[in-house]
Amino acid sequence: MTLKRLLIVAHAPSANTLAMRDAVQRGASGPDIENVAVQAIAPLAARPDDVLAANAIILGTPENLGTMSGALKDFFDRIYYPCLERTQGLPYALYIRAGHDGTGTRRAVQTIVTGLRWRAVREPLVCRGGWQDAFLGECEELGAVMAASLDAGLI
Template sequence: MSIRKRLLVVSHTPSPNTRALADALLAGAQTDAPGVEVRLVAPLEAGPEDVLAADALILGTTENLGYMSGALKDFFDRIYYPCLEPKQGLPYALYIRAGHDGTGTRRAVETITTGLRWRAVQEPLICRGEFDPAFIDQCRELGMAMAMGLDAGII
């Protein structure tokens, strides 16, 4: 019996649009990757034990005043030291729902993930500007790529 790999999605979803993005990401991750167990957890509910149990991670945040959401920052504050050593090299991906350009948000998240020594496995997905239904497809593809990569042992 094979051991299933764990993909943890930590996503801040304060609106129906951001919830739709997370749902699409989850749906994509649950497609064609039978060896992967996917969990979606809100940043304020996720803790070190969730990260320690994960084989890969997808982070989702809104752009708030040019920064990540306070909820995602709180998540990082709580998991940083317990996960610093044991999770070095953890593969992760990031998506940002940005009303503007998302650059400050991306920089803030990447500063913390660099400190954690996590490994970005693709460029961040930044859903910029007014909400576009294409964002849903992009998030679905991100979820699918992460799960399939984890299932295949590529990431």
């Protein structure tokens, strides 16, 4: 069977956001996942070819001034037109580390992925307020669900 590719593009500028990204990757790489290759790339390093090679994508960003990080916005600026016609229907999930409510961040990302015509697999995971260790479990579950769904052919 051909390996499917799950791409994680997450801006992780702090220890907490890095721990969240690692939890997503850990969940996606669980022992029950057999036919999914997981790759985590920082937004500034991700290229259109990375997205074109992916069967699904998980996006992660902190809430910065009420919107997505500049690094994730830069990622979208660089991949938008090269991927626009070639990735329609790409399954995606989003997680946000929000110090406030995450509304502006969610809206900004959803506006762009709507233009790309990507398909949300689930509601965005918004980790709000002060840091909670429970965020890591939620992120790990997000990665596991995405990878298992991809592995089973559900997405």
